[in-house]
Amino acid sequence: MGEKILEWLRERRQKLDLFDETLVAHQDNPLYLMGPMLYYFWLVTVVTGVILMLWYVPTTTEAYSSIEHIQNDVGRLGFLLGRPLAVGGLIRGLHKYGADALITVIFLRIYRMYFLGEYKKPGELSWMLAFTGLILGMISGITGYLLIWNQRAFWAAKVVLTVPVYFDQLPLIGPLKFGSMIAFVFLGGPAVGQATITRFYALHFGISLVLLILVEVLFFRTRRKRINMSLSPVVVFLAMLLVISIVLPAESGRRADPTRTPLPILSDWYFLALYQYVKYTPPLWAGLGPGLLIGLGMLVPFLDRSRGRRPLERPFFTVVGALAVLYFLAFTALILFNIAVIERDPFIIMWITLVVLSLGFLWEVQYRRAQKRAVAAASPSSPARAPAHG
Amino acid sequence: MDPQAPELMARRRFLKLVTAIPVLGALVAVISPLLRFLKPNVEKFKIYAPTTGDTPKGEPTAVAALREVANPWDSKYFVFMQKYPQYTPEGFKAANVPGVVVRLPYPITLFDPATGQGPLSWAKEIGKTPTVTQSDIIIFSRICPHLGCIYNYVANYKEVTAGYGGYVPPPERQHALMACPCHLSIYDPADRQTPGRVVSGPAPRPPRTFLFEVRGDQIVVTDVEPGGIA
DSSP states (O other), rough: HHHHHHHHHHHHHHHHSSSOOOOOTTTTTTGGGGGHHHHHHHHHHHHHHHHHTOOOSSTTTHHHHHHHHHHTTEEEEEEEEEEEEEEHHHHOOOHHHHHHOOOOHHHHHHHHHHHHHHHHHHTTTHHHHHHHHHHHHHHHHHHHHHHHOOHHHHHHHHHHHGGGGGGGGTTTTGGGGGGHHHHHHHHHHSSHHHHHHHHHHHHHHHHHHHHHHHHHHHHHHHOOSSSSOHHHHHHHHHHHHHHHHHHHHOOSSOOOOOTTOOOOOOOGGHHHEEEEHHHHSSHHHHHHHHHHHHHHHHHHHHHHHOSOOOOGHHHHHHHHHHEEEEEEEEHHHHHHHTTTTTTTHHHHHHHHHHHHHHHHHHHHHHHHHHHHHHHHHHHHTTTTOOOSSS | OOOHHHHHHHHHHHHHHHHHHHHHHHHHHHHHHHHHHHHSSSSSTOOOOOOTTTTOOOOOOOEEEEGGGTTTTTTTEEEEEEEESSSTTSSEEEEEEEEEEEEEEEEEOBTTTTTTTTTGGGGGGTTTOOOOOOOEEEEEEBTTTTTBBBOOESSOHHHHHHHHHHHOOGGOOOOOOOEEETTTOEEEEEEESSSSSSEESSSSSSOOBEEEEEEETEEEEEEEOOOOOO
């Protein structure tokens, strides 16, 4: 058993394709530049992050002011469009938009891997690592977000860390108070405060640091190229980040106020769909649902036993993926426009899901039947086609 | 093909197992204090009891004069300072727990000393006995028991229908309600059995309540129900 697993791992590890996209080898197609882009944006984020650490003060009283100071005063170059333009602000913009770009690229890459069936053998490990990367990226996002110590950040952290408390309601493992323990370890106490900032600061930096070392080991051992992308996209992407940091400087919002909940409470854009989902479900499921979804997502390579790689050759999984994209976009739109009717929406959503999934299933059955018929028709030894008199 | 060979292998595995147990034990012994390091205000040797020692303490505070909430459905917001154990140099974090005093149109039983039941029965967890057992004044913590946002006391139920997810209360609940803007939970402060009953939305329980006394013409809040994240 152990031998088998090791063998499986060895085989996948050789074909591991995290950043260089050598296995797909369409360097002319931007869809296949996402591996190198991922690594590139990650490096931009890490480097600018370390520069920001030089000025940032991780305390509840000083954090917000130090961010304002970085944004407006550190290395001020002058004024542009009525706003102070400072090197600090540019660095912060690069950090924020670099991170946004990173998450976007991971999302797009996961969707690409899904719809093009790249997760199939031997891509299972790459797929699972891409998913892990997305989760760690999101954790980095939420831990980094709190460091600004503005209203959004404070309430996002509070809401997200109250969710695990509900795991205490689970049978068997609930009474161990495992959920409260998770919340406690992140918060450093039963309230969002100084300890929370310190811990989030450590995690925010630690996640990237540890991953960077691991990835460096990978590069060292496999001798793959780090950024498998020509110079022009490297320059263009940096220029894009710079332009957007100047035109649309990273926001600071309002200083955190524990006595007033902002309306609506929002977080980084990639959490918005989740926030809408939390409105619809009891809190235990608000925690378990995304966990189960992530688990299912990770297991997709083992659930999808179809042979083809093209989207139309495995209709059911294509329908599931399309539905996931649709829900992500729809939930994000709903929360942005602050639309939710608690008594009505969950039923509509449940019915849509059920109907679409069963239609997808029927499509799959029908497709497989047609496939079988085609095979039977094509094979010369088929008894139906055998001529009666040779 | 010695028939003894598999037997020998099994013995080796057994020996390995026997050695592994004390090694693992030692590892656990080393790691468990590290776990305590993550939450040091737990009592010694009680690493599985996460909430002990986390109980916050507050100062009794006069929150409203009786005349301010003289009529049914009158309400007053206030802020109660609560000290949560944390790893600051002071050893605690002072957090503000917002609350609301509500005058109900009829008195309800807050605590039944005979059976120990009622909305204030949590008081025994912190070693207290409620002094006010029946009252038409009730005081809720405004921290939503769902995910910790701060909810609002909405005097007109029509505003709840319009702004908090389209909940239309049945005729007997068409009065002031409490509603959370974050995830649209709605509470009925005047429910006779469970004041603060969840009437709509994802909240799992009614809002937490305060222990209070009436001293002269002042309503004095002494403690808030523990739990949740402030």
